Amino acid sequence: MESQNILIKNAKILNPLGNGKTEEKNADVLIVEDKISEINKEIEESNAEKIIDASDKILMPGLVNTHTHISMSLLRGIADDLELDSWLNDYIWPMEAHLNREYCYIGALLGASEMIKSGTTCFSDMYFYMDGVAQAVEEIGMRAVLSYGMIDFGIKEKRENEFKENISLIKNHNNTADGRITTMFGPHSSYTASVELLERVRKEADRYNVGIHIHMNETMKEINDSKEAHENKRPFELLDSIGFLNSDVVAAHCVWLDEKEINLIKNNDVKVSHNPCSNMKLASGVAPIGELLKENICVSLGTDGASSNNNLDVFDEMKFAALLQKVHTLNPKLANADEVINMASYNGAKALNIDAGAIEVGKKADLILLDTKHPNMTPQSNTLSSNLVYSANGSNVDTTICNGKILMEGRKLLTVDEEHILSEAKRAIIEMKELKEAESE
Ligand SMILES: C[C@H]1O[C@@H](n2cnc3c(O)ncnc32)[C@H](O)[C@@H]1O
Numbered sequence: 001m002e003s004q005n006i007l008i009k010n011a012k013i014l015n016p017l018g019n020g021k022t023e024e025k026n027a028d029v030l031i032v033e034d035k036i037s038e039i040n041k042e043i044e045e046s047n048a049e050k051i052i053d054a055s056d057k058i059l060m061p062g063l064v065n066t067h068t069h070i071s072m073s074l075l076r077g078i079a080d081d082l083e084l085d086s087w088l089n090d091y092i093w094p095m096e097a098h099l100n101r102e103y104c105y106i107g108a109l110l111g112a113s114e115m116i117k118s119g120t121t122c123f124s125d126m127y128f129y130m131d132g133v134a135q136a137v138e139e140i141g142m143r144a145v146l147s148y149g150m151i152d153f154g155i156k157e158k159r160e161n162e163f164k165e166n167i168s169l170i171k172n173h174n175n176t177a178d179g180r181i182t183t184m185f186g187p188h189s190s191y192t193a194s195v196e197l198l199e200r201v202r203k204e205a206d207r208y209n210v211g212i213h214i215h216m217n218e219t220m221k222e223i224n225d226s227k228e229a230h231e232n233k234r235p236f237e238l239l240d241s242i243g244f245l246n247s248d249v250v251a252a253h254c255v256w257l258d259e260k261e262i263n264l265i266k267n268n269d270v271k272v273s274h275n276p277c278s279n280m281k282l283a284s285g286v287a288p289i290g291e292l293l294k295e296n297i298c299v300s301l302g303t304d305g306a307s308s309n310n311n312l313d314v315f316d317e318m319k320f321a322a323l324l325q326k327v328h329t330l331n332p333k334l335a336n337a338d339e340v341i342n343m344a345s346y347n348g349a350k351a352l353n354i355d356a357g358a359i360e361v362g363k364k365a366d367l368i369l370l371d372t373k374h375p376n377m378t379p380q381s382n383t384l385s386s387n388l389v390y391s392a393n394g395s396n397v398d399t400t401i402c403n404g405k406i407l408m409e410g411r412k413l414l415t416v417d418e419e420h421i422l423s424e425a426k427r428a429i430i431e432m433k434e435l436k437e438a439e440s441e
């Protein structure tokens with residue numbers, strides 16, 4: 001893709017400030033190469049090769065999805081209305097046994113297309129055949145933090161294989177695609193990974209200078225099982241006891257936390273990825289977001305995979321994050337629109353250690369424009385954040401820019417052939433279902 005300076009004219013800008021608040025302004029924004037180079041009234045048009053007229057549009061940072069399994073978009077709708085344990089053991093893992101690199105590549109293109117079309121510019125992924133996922137990210141132009149889902153169930157040979165996979169991902173893809181792809185270790189959870197695996201992950205993450213992406217405290221069963229298996233230790237206590245917790249850990253879910261665990265998260269500056277849709281759909285519970293925000297813990301948003309959500313639209317995630325806390329605590333002020341905007345942008349970028357998530361000079365140009373000329377965006381609310389959290393949805397996104405390149409304009413994907421991806425995805429899931437049926441015959 002050729003680099004061109006882009007001038008966004010007459011935008012209504014919503015900028016998250018990182019303190020749970022946002023600011024609004026009317027200005028032009030100039031993008032030079034991969035960065036925001038100027039924010040000002042009436043920037044000279046001759047500075048740009050491409051001019052976007054953003055009258056009637058809202059400009060905000062591209063959304064950051066801090067926990068997903070992108071290739072699971074192929075498994076959308078294969079098993080609904082189940083709790084996590086049965087969903088994983090009886091349906092998802094048996095189906096995932098038939099994945100291969102090609103399917104994960106197609107699934108990643110499908111998921112990335114959905115994300116770009118709903119305003120996400122960066123995601124953090126934990127899955128399998130990550131080389132195929134990296135190829136999809138490279139081609140489509142998004143930003144991504146990739147990790148391999150490490151599961152050993154205490155089996156030494158399996159453990160060796162998991163390190164081989166994750167280390168090869170790091171060696172081949174960390175800081176590639178013009179810096180758009182970075183990597184992490186992805187130990188699945190403290191119930192599928194042994195203490196030996198988790199201890200070694202901490203050491204290798206320090207050695208390779210990458211972060212760690214892990215599922216934590218998702219269900220009540222997980223807490224009870226942890227206490228039974230590990231001398232009454234809850235999952236965060238277990239990880240603390242082996243020196244695992246640090247500011248580079250992104251912990252997905254964090255639904256069932258006691259006061260001691262919240263202190264461990266705070267004192268170790270662990271980043272929390274809140275996944276309200278998945279938590280509601282799998283009936284896992286309600287994360288104590290109010291308590292976490294009170295402690296100034298960095299809370300961001302994740303969709304989880306498209307099989308437990310069942311979409312990858314972070315606009316939905318924002319609305320559900322806000323509404324779930326209100327109904328659960330009977331406090332309408334909790335998880336207000338400004339806080340939720342910060343979670344989906346500024347905090348997500350901070351959790352993933354990327355220089356985006358806000359509209360400031362020098363930041364990466366990961367930006368989206370929403371069209372306000374839609375019935376659901378009319379009339380405008382008093383504040384842009386209210387509009388974006390409560391009224392908008394992903395299909396209001398008109399333009400998506402990542403690393404200074406336009407990935408979607410006028411809702412048309414520019415870097416890939418959307419029709420082709422949809423037909424390839426349909427073919428892949430038919431083939432996987434056939435393989436699964438043949439196996440059970
Ligand atoms: C990487 C593996 O993680 C599995 N997975 C997807 N969603 C969840 C979840 O909410 N909790 C635990 N594990 C999950 C995915 O299917 C892969 O097997």
Ligand SMILES: [Zn+2]
Pocket residue numbers: 067068069215252304305
């Ligand atoms: Zn997950």
